[in-house]
Amino acid sequence: MKKLNDILRIRLLPIIEAVFSAAYRVLPNAIKPPNLAPVGGFAIYGGARLPLWQALLLPLIAMAVSDLALRQMFGYPMFDRFAYASFVIYTLLGRWLLRNSKSWPRIVGVTALGSLQFYLITNFGVWFSELGQANAMYAPTLAGLATCYVKGLPFLAYTMESDLLFCLSFFALHEWAAKLSPSTARVLVPQEGVA
Numbered sequence: 001m002k003k004l005n006d007i008l009r010i011r012l013l014p015i016i017e018a019v020f021s022a023a024y025r026v027l028p029n030a031i032k033p034p035n036l037a038p039v040g041g042f043a044i045y046g047g048a049r050l051p052l053w054q055a056l057l058l059p060l061i062a063m064a065v066s067d068l069a070l071r072q073m074f075g076y077p078m079f080d081r082f083a084y085a086s087f088v089i090y091t092l093l094g095r096w097l098l099r100n101s102k103s104w105p106r107i108v109g110v111t112a113l114g115s116l117q118f119y120l121i122t123n124f125g126v127w128f129s130e131l132g133q134a135n136a137m138y139a140p141t142l143a144g145l146a147t148c149y150v151k152g153l154p155f156l157a158y159t160m161e162s163d164l165l166f167c168l169s170f171f172a173l174h175e176w177a178a179k180l181s182p183s184t185a186r187v188l189v190p191q192e193g194v195a
Helices: 002-026 039-049 052-074 081-098 104-129 142-180 182-188
Strands: none
Touching: 002 039, 002 052, 002 142, 039 052, 039 081, 039 104, 039 142, 052 081, 081 104, 104 142
């Protein structure tokens, strides 16, 4: 019975983390700084520690559910393809660079890389999405793209802080759960050849 409880706890942990990620993202910016959300950190953690299908799906489901809630509550636009692509890249960075690592400095480095790719991709997406619009904030030139990146720098800082906070928290929670249930710890770390 104890082993069954351990396995259930370990199997439920990623689902609880995904629900937390979606719920936290819906909190109004009056309560938290902009771009402070756990989904990027969760995607990196998931890529490193979950089966690939879970690692790819859970962050995207958290995004979709929270996008729907944000749309209903605040009228926010839904399903930004650049943001969703970026979360897939977060997951792949975790898979490729952290799958067999428990090094905290390495986790910090990969998380910073994840934040940087999110900044580059989503700001490019903002600029690209406005091409051809009469009321575009940015000129359809490289100078306009550069301006978009400069204006996005404060959000990069928030994203980096957020990703580091939540990614390190998810990895720490993972380690804690593995220590509580050493007999099922192997379930927590993907084995070679297991998707």
